Amino acid sequence: MKNYFIRCVIVLGLTLWPVSSFAFDQPALTDHARGVLYFSAIPKKNFDQQIQELRPLLDLLEKKLRKSIKIVRPQSYNAVIEGVLSRTIDFAVLGPASYARARARDNRVEAFASFARKKGFITPDGSYYYSVLFTLKRNGFKSAGDLKQRKVAFTDPESTSGSVIPNMAFAKHIGTPLKAYFGTIVYTGSHDRSIQSVLGGHVDAAFVSSVRIDEAVEKNILKPDQVAILWQSDPIHYDPFVFSGGVDNTLKNQIRKIMLSSAPGLKTMLENMNMAGIVAVSDKDYQAIHDIVSTQSRK
16 A cells, blocks of 8 residues: 555656646746736847847836836847747837748737837837848949849748848749749848948848848948948838737836826936837737738738
């Protein structure tokens, strides 16, 4: 009898051990009910810089909600998508295409806010930006046709302006799949690295967000008279803040109210980011991107 009891305890322990380990390694789905929220963002540039820029907003949310916000560091755009879908990330900043891909798999993923920008070197006032194909004037390329069989950089396969839009809209513009048109295609992982690849002469041109070009000009990384834009997309609605499907409506409304309240404490943050404010958005604002992603998924 004693031996039977011992064997039962061992079997029970082995059965429960993997579950306990998983729960320890992963953020619990109900952590926000216990005072913790998990936040992340697509790594469109240096992630530490992105979080530093957003820190006043995150601090305000912590103070008003009386909850701790834990930052989830992503390895890629797709890692953030999967975190939102698995609900190990409660809210995040996604690119428009990343949001469309997440929403297609779980319609409880919800876009609720976005930054509105001040006018930049390329990007206009408001909540829209462009995918651009840029090079340096010194390279001597006068049009996109000059880049045939050249080396061109993309950012991340899930990036709206650095991959998704070029593969659809630019390919339609030239009437040829990009892999057949360019000599070499490389993925750098972020817009900043793509810009640096052009500056360093590692590639001839790159598809990037107009906002990242604006920022590089503002920081004197690029000079306006250096930049040549060889192609520009139609306007794209700016990156949305999104909720995962695991956030309850009461908490959603609290976060919305705080973020859309034009809190004085966010004024300096907005100025430093060259933003005019934070505005409400909804799923319909990204319908054009939904259509593109849906078309791609059927191919």
